[in-house]
Amino acid sequence: MNSVTGLDRRVAVLGAGLSGLRAAFDLERRGFVATVFEARSEVGGRARGQWCAGHWMDGAWPVLGSRDRSLARWARDLGIGDALLPLRPLQTTLRSNGVAVPVDGLSLRGASQIPGPRFWERPKLLRSGRLMQRYAKWLDPMFPERAADLDYRSMRDHVALYFGRGNLEFWLAPEIQATYGDSVEELSRVAMLLKMQALGIGERRPASPGLPRRPLLELAQAAAERLNILRETVVTRVDEEPAGGFRIEAIDGAGEHNDSSFDAVVVAVGAEQAGSICARLLAPAERDFFQAMQERPAVTLSVALEGVDSGLPSELRFPQSSGSAISSLVIEPGQPGGRVPEGRSQLVALARDAFAQRWSDMSDDVVAKNLMHSLELVMPGIRGRVLTSRLGRGRVPFFAVGSYRRLAVFQKVQRDRRALGRRLYWAGDYLSGSGFESASLSGLRAANALARDFE
Ligand SMILES: Cc1cc2nc3c(=O)[nH]c(=O)nc-3n(C[C@H](O)[C@H](O)[C@H](O)COP(=O)(O)OP(=O)(O)OC[C@H]3O[C@@H](n4cnc5c(N)ncnc54)[C@H](O)[C@@H]3O)c2cc1C
Numbered sequence: 173m174n175s176v177t178g179l180d181r182r183v184a185v186l187g188a189g190l191s192g193l194r195a196a197f198d199l200e201r202r203g204f205v206a207t208v209f210e211a212r213s214e215v216g217g218r219a220r221g222q223w224c225a226g227h228w229m230d231g232a233w234p235v236l237g238s239r240d241r242s243l244a245r246w247a248r249d250l251g252i253g254d255a256l257l258p259l260r261p262l263q264t265t266l267r268s269n270g271v272a273v274p275v276d277g278l279s280l281r282g283a284s285q286i287p288g289p290r291f292w293e294r295p296k297l298l299r300s301g302r303l304m305q306r307y308a309k310w311l312d313p314m315f316p317e318r319a320a321d322l323d324y325r326s327m328r329d330h331v332a333l334y335f336g337r338g339n340l341e342f343w344l345a346p347e348i349q350a351t352y353g354d355s356v357e358e359l360s361r362v363a364m365l366l367k368m369q370a371l372g373i374g375e376r377r378p379a380s381p382g383l384p385r386r387p388l389l390e391l392a393q394a395a396a397e398r399l400n401i402l403r404e405t406v407v408t409r410v411d412e413e414p415a416g417g418f419r420i421e422a423i424d425g426a427g428e429h430n431d432s433s434f435d436a437v438v439v440a441v442g443a444e445q446a447g448s449i450c451a452r453l454l455a456p457a458e459r460d461f462f463q464a465m466q467e468r469p470a471v472t473l474s475v476a477l478e479g480v481d482s483g484l485p486s487e488l489r490f491p492q493s494s495g496s497a498i499s500s501l502v503i504e505p506g507q508p509g510g511r512v513p514e515g516r517s518q519l520v521a522l523a524r525d526a527f528a529q530r531w532s533d534m535s536d537d538v539v540a541k542n543l544m545h546s547l548e549l550v551m552p553g554i555r556g557r558v559l560t561s562r563l564g565r566g567r568v569p570f571f572a573v574g575s576y577r578r579l580a581v582f583q584k585v586q587r588d589r590r591a592l593g594r595r596l597y598w599a600g601d602y603l604s605g606s607g608f609e610s611a612s613l614s615g616l617r618a619a620n621a622l623a624r625d626f627e
Contacts, residue, residue: 181204181436182204182205183205183207183436184437185206185437186410186441187209188208190391190611190615191615192208192440193395195619195622197398202619208396209402211407212403213403214403216392219231219232219608225560227476227518228387230474230520233522235382235502236382236383236609237259237370237371237379237381238379239371239372239379241609242609242616243388246391246395247391256391259382259384260383262486263486264489265488266490267489268342271287278347278372283297283339286342288491289336289339293337293339296334297339297343300374301374313609314616317579319576320579320580324573326357326359327357328356340356345492346500347368348363349492349500351605352367352570354524355468355525355570358573359571360571360572360574363575388608402430405423406422412453418434418436420433437595438619443462444465460578461579468525469529470522471523471528471539471565472523473523473543474519474562474564475520475521475558476512476558477519479515480517481503482505486502486503488502498522498527499524500522501520519547523546536565544561570606586598590621599611600614603617
């Protein structure tokens with residue numbers, strides 16, 4: 173479906189992660205001519221993984237939500253919706269004090285049955301609906317900076333105030349730990365409220381978490397097939413040209429320098445790279461934004477296992493007080509044509525922040541060995557079933573208190589600069605929230621803004 177909006181204008185998209193691919197895909201559909209620059213030989217960015225003896229070894233935490241509508245729509249547009257969806261539903265269990273209890277933290281009835289909180293904290297759950305209604309008008313996953321006025325309190329203070337510390341430790345902290353880690357005392361409550369909204373916590377029809385039937389990377393690959401991608405091409409610098417437009421300097425896989433000109437640029441390479449590639453174009457307020465950006469290390473261990481534990485995929489969560497180096501793990505039984513062969517299972521363990529930080533300077537082998545040891549402690553005997561394993565390491569954005577206020581300033585500068593004619597746009601999870609759906613939404617937002625400016 174090509175429209176005339178783009179009038180064949182040339183757009184450079186820097187980065188072929190989910191945010192960049194989403195932006196490029198959408199721009200092409202609107203009639204722009206997108207060229208995607210990707211430093212690596214493969215697309216997908218941090219959604220990468222690899223096949224190993226019929227097992228898909230994820231490089232990141234693989235759980236999606238049934239309300240991840242942007243990803244679902246994109247998959248359908250690419251004609252692979254039926255291959256990836258519907259999600260395989262996950263059954264969730266909380267392991268506390270050596271006892272594993274099935275939990276449903278998304279419905280208030282389910283939340284009230286989670287063991288751990290004091291009895292007087294349970295009725296406080298009823299406040300959830302009223303609070304979410306009060307905040308709803310500020311919560312928009314595509315424009316998270318709209319909630320900047322709420323960004324003066326941490327998740328810990330918010331939850332302790334309204335729901336009590338027991339509900340923090342056993343209900344909400346485990347619900348968000350796979351997305352934002354363990355630092356609830358620093359995490360902005362806006363990040364938590366946006367996540368609660370995405371999960372539909374307390375609503376009549378909350379999201380159901382699940383696993384895609386095929387690797388999410390296939391979404392990136394399907395998009396890439398329709399796009400012009402310059403692989404193994406590292407962008408080193410972006411400059412504004414005196415007559416308008418931008419000059420992109422890049423080095424390709426053969427070490428050749430490659431300079432080209434574009435009418436507009438979407439920068440989707442991750443915050444640190446974005447700040448340095450575009451350093452010459454940044455206003456002081458933009459420079460401050462990139463300098464203040466916070467990230468945390470994320471570590472996952474993907475393990476191919478002999479045998480099947482149960483017919484359904486399940487997630488096992490450990491509250492912080494359990495002392496385990498693992499915060500959550502998912503086990504997925506195999507199925508024909510899926511990510512895991514029949515008769516086998518795939519496990520992905522997500523490390524606690526403290527573990528990821530403590531081992532951040534160590535080699536992959538040492539980290540994998542230690543995480544495997546922690547896995548053996550929570551699942552005794554598992555080592556004997558391991559066929560192969562793969563460590564995933566990366567950095568993910570962290571939205572401490574104040575992040576959304578800085579984001580609001582950054583987005584205001586973008587509006588001002590665009591009004592003055594600068595056709596430079598940003599996409600990436602650091603602008604919207606950690607995770608695949610947020611990355612896709614940020615790409616869509618960049619494409620929308622660009623298309624509007626050229627209209
Ligand atoms: C180990 C791990 C665990 C994770 N766990 C979770 C989790 O539990 N929950 C969660 O919500 N999210 C998690 N994520 C995060 C999730 O994967 C990301 O939010 C999402 O994939 C980000 O997509 P993006 O497009 O914004 O960035 P990226 O995927 O990083 O894409 C950026 C692309 O730009 C390319 N690039 C960089 N520099 C240049 C350059 N100079 N020139 C050209 N190209 C360049 C990169 O190669 C990359 O392909 C995890 C990630 C990792 C790695």
